Amino acid sequence: MTDKAHIPTSSPSGAPDVWQDLRRLTRARIGLGRSGNAQRTTDVLTFQAAHAQARDAVHTPLDVQALVAQMGGENCLCVKSRAVDRPTYLRRPDLGRRLDPACLPLLQRDAWDVVFVAADGLSAIATQKGAIPLFRAMQARLKDWRIAPLIIASQGRVALGDEIAVALGARMVVMMIGERPGLSVAESLGVYLTYAPYVGCPDSARNCLSNIHQHGLPTSVAADKLAWLMREASHLKLTGVGLKDAAPDSAPPADPSSALEKDPRI
Amino acid sequence: MGFHYTLGGERYGFDDLKALMAAASPLRSGDELAGLAASSDAQRIAARHALAEVPLDLFVRTELIPYEADDVTRLIVDTHDSAAFAPFASMTVGDLRNWLLSHEADTAALAAAAPGFTPEMAAAVSKIMRxxxxxxxxxxxxxxxxxxxxxxxxxCLTSRLQxxxxTDDLKGIAASTLDGLLYGMxxxxxxxxxxxxxxxxxLALLDMLDHARRRYEIPTQTCVLTHVTNTLEIMNRGGAVDLVFQSIAGTQKANEGFGVTLAILKEAHEAALSLRRGTVGDNVMYFETGQGAALSAEAHHGLDQQTVETRAYAVARAFRPLLVNTVVGFIGPEYLYDGKQIIRAGLEDHFCAKLLGVPMGCDVCYTNHAEADQDDMDTLMVLLGTAGITFLIGVPGADDIMLNYQSLSFHDILTLRSMLNLRPAPEFAAWLERMGLYDAQLGGMRELAPHQTRLGQLIG
Known part of the structure; x- marks a missing residue:
């Protein structure tokens, strides 16, 4: 949605909107007018428009060919989960966490330090825009790492990366995945780092960076944080709750992710 | 041990208490996902008939998850108050429903009975309640x-200002806080x-919130909802911790999925008590729960999602929390598919928690991949307000720009307070009046711009 659509109605008296300065501090819908106790008409309809756009974002498919083209000929592999379509994906997260068996032969085992996966999650738009720039930023920061070819995954959830990493023999997996669209942002990318992943790995064994988008965490900052986390994970041989604190200010550690803890779960 | 009931000439059988409770549960996507839902509407109603005939005593004698395998079961069994349960020992689930709705079951009787009920009893009776x-x-x-x-x-109806x-920008957070305070949140x-x-x-966020609270002498508490192990460390470093927050669930394994154990909760509870920051009481814990948490951690032990959810309330009540809330629509359509399922679950969670003596609030909310919208939230908020919900969560314009979901707006909660004639907590209401934010004559919050109040300096 545009910034313009986000601006609430000014006061009915036509007085200067004193909230204007405060709105530079946050994209939250602060300082909305009131009619009695209720929101004003324009704000109600603006909200409904944003909700409609977010719902449409959930149902937009990942353009895999466009992502491959973005890679500019560099080797990458395209896989699918066991969820055959969007309605199945939404109702059956278990299927979105498992690899379509037909894709297994594509994944050649090797001694990879890490595999990066770009998956649609709940916003293919986020992945479309943000995954490859982040992957490039990580390649630049991890020159001494053996990085597996980028995996592009359709109808994927976070745990799909575990099975991919196992098949490839990668020590850790970075899942770059579209977060559930909000009203203000429909293109927010989340990143989940898991050391020594396995099928059935608990969420508490992961670290998460979320809100990577134009108005949230910038790609370069996310990349710095992720690189720090990956080096610590490699050193400590773990991720999750055990990997946190003691981070430099430039790269504070990320959340151990958990399904219900109000992180944008995918 | 099996159960059966004949409905319309057909005999429906249920292998055990778990299966009976699951089949009796109102339809929801999470139970379908788990393969536990009734296979037909008729089977569901047959299960309710059979469940209504189950003696409550059976729940005391039956461990749905084995005692040896699960510390939540041990907590439930070890803290069950058999004296409080004694008056109900010969009742069935159906009898309990009748008693709960009777005039005899007044506020005092319900409070006295609470320690005698187990989560599974609460879940069972809720399944046969409209x-x-x-x-x-x-x-x-x-x-x-x-x-x-x-x-x-x-x-009274209190609210959490969220x-x-x-990016945790301190000024951005202060601006939203100011907005909420002007609505009496x-x-x-x-x-x-x-x-x-x-x-x-x-530490930085807590320092900012605590500074604002002390500056304006706001009679409330602040909280950063970080992992309990972080809060322990923050307390070690002298941070301004009023409340210890943690997401919890109804089984040991699901709690492990959250990276938490009963021992860690106990340690944090004791640490927060030792700070003695409360002025009128010492309830220092804040928990969030929600149907689907256990299943999403593959830690539900074959229990339906509503039953396993109620077990989280046993964890909560062991720590005398100030606040508990269900994040009912947050978990997504794979657990609660649409507005109808979210509304039902919100009412169940509130009822079951209160029955067990837990101060239940609700994040009346939904995600953009669920079949729900703000109309459903209006409905649920009014139903919960009528049912006496402890608190509701409000965010600016109902749009949480960090968590990417929709809750209630400050306007919504103000409207609800007005429609149902509910007031904020008394100490807070008096503060609103002292600050000139509340118009006692009009009986409502004044519509004020920041610079028209002392709070305008909150963002310096």
Whole structure:
């Protein structure tokens, strides 16, 4: 949605909107007018428009060919989960966490330090825009790492990366995945780092960076944080709750992710 | 041990108590996902008939998850108050429903009975209660808690002000906090979900909130909803911790999925008590729960999602929390598919928690991939307000820009307070009046711009 659509109605008296300065501090819908106790008409309809756009974002498919083209000929592999379509994906997260068996032969085992996966999650738009720039930023920061070819995954959830990493023999997996669209942002990318992943790995064994988008965490900052986390994970041989604190200010550690803890779960 | 019931000439059988409870549960996507839902509407109603005939005593004698395997089961069994249960020992589930709705079951009787009920009893009886039953029974239950104000009094509806920001920007959070205070929000807690879950960040956010609270002498409590292990470390470093927050679930394994054990909760509870920061009481814990948490951690042990959810309330009540809330629509359509399922679950969670003596609030909310919208939230908020919900969560314009979901707006909660004639917590209401934010004559919040109030200096 545009910034313009986000601006609430000014006061009915036509007085200067004193909230204007405060709105530079946050994209939250602060300082909305009131009619009695209720929101004003324009704000109600603006909200409904944003909700409609977010719902449409959930149902937009990942353009895999466009992502491959973005890679500019560099080797990458395209896989699918066991969820055959969007309605199945939404109702059956278990299927979105498992690899379509037909894709297994594509994944050649090797001694990879890490595999990066770009998956649609709940916003293919986020992945479309943000995954490859982040992957490039990580390649630049991890020159001494053996990085597996980028995996592009359709109808994927976070745990799909575990099975991919196992098949490839990668020590850790970075899942770059579209977060559930909000009203203000429909293109927010989340990143989940898991050391020594396995099928059935608990969420508490992961670290998460979320809100990577134009108005949230910038790609370069996310990349710095992720690189720090990956080096610590490699050193400590773990991720999750055990990997946190003691981070430099430039790269504070990320959340151990958990399904219900109000992180944008995918 | 099996159960059966004949309905319309067909005999329906259920292998055990778990299967019976699952089949009796109102339809929801999470039970379908788990393969536990009734296979037909008729089977579901047959299960309810059979469940209504189950003696309550059976729940005391039956461990749905084995005692040896699960510390939540041990907690439930070891803390069960058999004296409080004695008057109900010969009742069935159906009898309990009738008693709960009877005039005899008044506020005092319900409070006295609470320690005698187990989560599984609460879940069972809720499954044979209609939405209005869940509301009218809960409406009689009072769970009063205190820290810097009094929460849960009759005629009051408190609110959590949730000023989240995608990068934890302190001024952005302060701007949303200011907005909420001008609507009279924040008496349950001013609580931030941090975007970055680190000790350093938690310290900074708590310092900002505590500074604002002390500056304006706001009779409320603040909280950064970070992992309990972070909060322990923040307390070690002298941070301004009013409340210890943690997401919890109904089985040991699901709690392990959250990275938490009963021992860690106990340690954090004791640490927070030792700070003695409360002025009118010492309820220092804040928990969030929600149907689907256990299944999503593959830790539900074959229990339906509503039954396993109620077990989280046993965990909560062991730590005398100030606040608990279900994040009912947050978990997504794979657990609660649409507005109808979210509304039902919200009423169940509130009723079951209150029955067990837990101060239940609700994040009336939904995600953009669920079949729900703000109309459903209006419905649920009014139903919960009528049922006596302890607190509701409000975010600016109902849009949480960090967590990417929709809750209630400050306007919504103001409207609800007005429609149902509900007041904020008394200490907070008096503060609103002192600050000139509340018009006692009009009986409502004044519409003021920031610079027209002392709070305008909150963002310096």
């Amino acid at each position: 939405n209005q039953d869940l509301m009218s029974a809960a409406q009689k239950m009072r769970v009063i808690t205190r820290f810097r104000n009094t929460i849960g009094l009759e005629g 000023p989240n920001h995608p 924040g008496d349950a807690v001013i609580g931030i979900n941090p975007a970055t879950d680190s000790v350093a960040n938690g």
